Amino acid sequence: MEHVKEGFITVTGGKVWYRITGKGPGIPLLLLHGGPGMKSSDSDPLRQLGTERPVIQYDQLGCGKSERPEDASLWTVDRYVEELGQVIRALELEEIHLLGHSWGTMLAASYLFTKPPGVRSVIFSGPALDAQRWERDQRAYLKQFPEQVQKTIEESESQGTTDSDDYQQAMMQYYKTHMCRVEPWPDELSDDLDQLNPNVYNYMWGASEFTVTGTLKHFDATERLHEIDIPALFTCGRYDEATPEATEQYASLVPDAEFHVFENSSHMPPVEEPEAYVETVREWVNRQEMKPGA
Structure with a gap:
């Protein structure tokens, strides 16, 4: 890996870790990871773009290598x-x-x-720009699974037994269809999920993808997407938790936005189709920089 710089930045509530990969001459690409409560990916294929432009990752407060304060008042969109x-x-x-993935799109829009x-x-x-729609879309997907999987998930959530092995196995079937379809999962993806900060995830989102009970329960950016007046690209996988229908609808609300589907991916195109993902992002950012007057 070429030039890499890491460090910590003091922000409201603590210190966050950052990494800059590459020193290319282009405008820097800043990545906002998903979650809430996840971390930056060490093997993110977008780091390959470092020869063309600096690629900047940071772990949001409470996540990954950043400090993990206990103060729940810090877990707000505004902060x-x-x-x-x-x-x-x-x-x-x-x-x-700016590139946001999943919860990172909520942050980017805000x-x-x-x-x-x-x-x-x-x-x-993989935009999650309307929490209620996300919940509805996951529940619609769930209806396509075997009865036993549906029953296990619904009972575990209603009874508060989401730490049971049965629930974890049922969720893994779901994740392997709509989160990441690579078989077997890369070790890093499993490790990253293991490092998810449940305090942040549960407080802001809820017990699972199907049930939004946290502070993001009523998050809905759709009424304001028309305010975005810079070039915008919306992407998702064909089997994404961020469904192609939802993603295309969000794109339609932003003036002149573009929409792209990765045909062989679910929610993790950087893992499922890394070459196509990098090429799509590369082509997009290069094109924005070549525009007249840019």
Whole structure:
């Protein structure tokens, strides 16, 4: 791996870890990981773009290599938006391309609604821009599974036994269809899921993908997506938890946005179709920089 710089940035509530891969001449690409409560991927294929432009990852507060304070009042969209601004200022990033994945798309949209300067373009990867729709879409998917899987998940959630082996096995069937279809799962993906901070996930989202009970329960950016006035690309996998129908609808709400489906992926195209994912992102950011007046 070529030039890599790591460090910590002080933000509201603690310190967050960041990594910059590459020193290419292009406008930096800043990645917002999913979750809430997940971490940056060490093997993210987008790091390959470092020869063309700096690729910046950071673990949001409470996640990964960043500090994990116990104060639940920190787990708000507004504070994560504030944190993103603090990271951008600390790294002296005058211009960026912004890419959010899953919960990271909620963060990206919320940040853009503050009308920050210097964002050249945005990519919404596997977007979760309406929590109620996400819950409905997962429940519709669940109906396609064997009766026993549905029953195990529903009973475990209603009885609060989501730490049981039966529940974990049922969820794994679901994840292997709609989260990551690579067989077997890469060790890093399993490890990353193991490192998820349940305090952040449960507080902001809930017990599982099917049941939103946390502070994001009523998150819905759709009424404001028309305010995004920079180039926007919406992507998802054909079998994604962020369904192609939902993703295309979000794209239709942003002026001149583009929409792309990875045909052999679910929610993790960077793992399932890394070459296609990198090429799509590369082509997009390069095209934005070649526009007249850019």
